[in-house]
Amino acid sequence: MISLRETMRGGREIEQSRPWPRHVIDHTSWLRAIREISKGQGDMLGLWSDGADVHMLLLDHGSSDIGIISLECPNGSFPSVAHMHPPALRLERAIRDIYGLEADGSSDVRPWLDHGRWGVRHPGAKPEPSEASGDAYAFLAAEGAPLHQIPVGPVHAGIIEPGHFRFSANGEVVVRLEERLGYVHKGIEQLMVDAPIDRAARLAGRVSGDSTVAYALAFANAVEAALEIKVPRRAVYLRALMAELERLANHIGDIGAICNDASFSLMQAHASILRERVLRASRLCFGHRLMMDRIVPGGVVDDLTMEGVVALHALLSGAKKIIPRFIDLYGDTTSIQDRTVGAGFLGPELVKQYACGGVIGRASGRGFDARRTPGYAPYPELSFKVGSAHAGDVDARVWVRFDEIKASFGLIERILDKMPEGPIRIESLPEPSESREGAALIEGFRGDIFVWVRLDASGAVQRCHLRDPSWFQWPLLEAVIEGNIVADFPLCNKSFNCSYSGHDL
Numbered sequence: 001m002i003s004l005r006e007t008m009r010g011g012r013e014i015e016q017s018r019p020w021p022r023h024v025i026d027h028t029s030w031l032r033a034i035r036e037i038s039k040g041q042g043d044m045l046g047l048w049s050d051g052a053d054v055h056m057l058l059l060d061h062g063s064s065d066i067g068i069i070s071l072e073c074p075n076g077s078f079p080s081v082a083h084m085h086p087p088a089l090r091l092e093r094a095i096r097d098i099y100g101l102e103a104d105g106s107s108d109v110r111p112w113l114d115h116g117r118w119g120v121r122h123p124g125a126k127p128e129p130s131e132a133s134g135d136a137y138a139f140l141a142a143e144g145a146p147l148h149q150i151p152v153g154p155v156h157a158g159i160i161e162p163g164h165f166r167f168s169a170n171g172e173v174v175v176r177l178e179e180r181l182g183y184v185h186k187g188i189e190q191l192m193v194d195a196p197i198d199r200a201a202r203l204a205g206r207v208s209g210d211s212t213v214a215y216a217l218a219f220a221n222a223v224e225a226a227l228e229i230k231v232p233r234r235a236v237y238l239r240a241l242m243a244e245l246e247r248l249a250n251h252i253g254d255i256g257a258i259c260n261d262a263s264f265s266l267m268q269a270h271a272s273i274l275r276e277r278v279l280r281a282s283r284l285c286f287g288h289r290l291m292m293d294r295i296v297p298g299g300v301v302d303d304l305t306m307e308g309v310v311a312l313h314a315l316l317s318g319a320k321k322i323i324p325r326f327i328d329l330y331g332d333t334t335s336i337q338d339r340t341v342g343a344g345f346l347g348p349e350l351v352k353q354y355a356c357g358g359v360i361g362r363a364s365g366r367g368f369d370a371r372r373t374p375g376y377a378p379y380p381e382l383s384f385k386v387g388s389a390h391a392g393d394v395d396a397r398v399w400v401r402f403d404e405i406k407a408s409f410g411l412i413e414r415i416l417d418k419m420p421e422g423p424i425r426i427e428s429l430p431e432p433s434e435s436r437e438g439a440a441l442i443e444g445f446r447g448d449i450f451v452w453v454r455l456d457a458s459g460a461v462q463r464c465h466l467r468d469p470s471w472f473q474w475p476l477l478e479a480v481i482e483g484n485i486v487a488d489f490p491l492c493n494k495s496f497n498c499s500y501s502g503h504d505l
Contacts (some may be wrong), residue, residue, distance in 0.1 A: 004042040008067035014070075016434065016437050038084040041061055042058050042061050045066075046450045054101065057452075066374055079103075080106040081103070085353075094505075098113065098125075101125075112182060114182070115137075118132060123187065154180075161501055165178075165179055174485070174486060179475075186501075188203060189465060198296065201216060207466050207468065212246075212290050213291050214443070221376060225439065226455050227455070233378075234303075235424045237415055242300075245281070251404050252275045253275045254497050256275070261494045262491055271326070281308075284308055285308035285312065286302045298429055304419070309416060312416060316412060319409065339394075341391075343484060344480040346363070348392070357369075358447025363388075363396040363400045364396070365390045370449075376442070431458060432455055433457060436454070438455075449466070450466075453465075466505070470498035470499045470503040
């Protein structure tokens with residue numbers, strides 16, 4: 001019997017691919033890989049197209065090897081992955097919308113990102129003019145009586161990105177939720193084509209603004225892998241410092257927002273103050289509250305001064321006193337526990353099937369963290385404990401966030417203690433003499449972010465794919481709300497906190 005690892009290593013190897021091998025395989029091997037991941041022998045971590053071929057990033061459970069397999073599509077189609085592995089469904093629909101490649105055997109051929117308002121079809125391959133009139137979208141039917149539908153969005157109350165949620169409910173109990181996303185599609189992958197590396201890096205940092213550090217780091221790592229360059233050690237540590245500050249700010253904000261959706265506004269008020277302190281410290285250290293455009297291929301653009309070091313130590317000293325109070329306040333308040341415990345349950349089977357990462361996965365028993373697997377510098381040199389739980393409900397996702405916050409405290413301290421001296425950026429990027437490919441898997445605050453890039457001989461971007469963790473998390477939100485009351489949806493939704501912008505590209 002051929003293992004998934006052997007399938008990943010079969011076919012024709014693309015020697016210019018770094019750091020993981022890419023192999024062009026045939027239809028038989030493609031179908032075999034699908035069967036193996038559908039049986040749980042490995043994880044599908046990405047599925048994308050460059051217009052001519054389809055590519056799949058796989059993790060073999062037995063060996064922990066990562067590899068990319070590719071299938072040529074001369075006839076404009078490929079065997080559907082979602083036919084046996086449902087997590088691929090929305091990615092296949094997106095490939096069809098952007099590149100026009102058909103997934104043979106797919107159970108759902110409805111458009112996903114294309115709402116019929118672009119004025120063009122298949123913009124990533126051979127654009128076909130189309131009247132921008134909008135397409136009617138057929139939501140799936142929910143059978144049974146008495147049922148009623150509740151449409152929510154795409155415009156929401158408050159400052160929030162657009163997305164449509166269609167509830168089928170029996171009284172207050174949700175029977176089915178179906179999402180429609182794509183309202184903030186920006187054409188990021190098309191904007192990347194032929195872009196110089198510096199412009200592409202700026203685009204990558206704007207895929208999802210709350211994860212700008214993680215995306216910039218993933219893109220930089222992918223470019224550096226393609227060009228086989230090594231950045232200065234001080235830059236590596238500064239990047240990790242920015243990533244942990246971003247993680248810290250977002251987890252603190254999420255805890256407050258979850259509590260606010262259960263009408264526990266006191267916690268949100270305290271959390272907002274602490275998050276603001278993190279953002280102000282980030283601005284003092286790196287010149288930008290979100291640290292946007294601070295990480296670039298080849299290093300970083302701002303160094304950490306002694307003033308910044310003092311500010312970070314002061315931030316940690318205060319935050320380490322406040323967080324235990326938050327934990328007591330959250331855990332001892334019966335009204336918030338009544339709302340979060342048992343709500344929005346997500347079982348380990350779905351988490352494993354969807355390779356769901358981040359807090360959502362860890363709260364349901366999947367301990368995957370890209371800082372450890374496959375791992376990237378400087379994290380192998382830094383000890384830290386990944387948060388974990390098994391209850392799989394809103395409450396578990398809050399507690400894992402608390403664990404993540406405490407882990408980031410320790411990581412920031414160790415990064416500051418171990419910070420090496422030296423340059424923060426290489427002088428210039430080398431120009432490749434031939435086409436090169438690079439990939440990276442980075443742990444953002446939502447989970448693993450994947451970036452794949454192909455550079456031409458001049459160093460410009462030929463193609464780039466950026467996969468947000470939300471692609472494998474949004475579908476699971478539909479599952480966890482079933483059987484809950486409509487009023488608990490904001491609570492479940494915020495405990496996931498998926499990205500609209502990151503998903504919609």
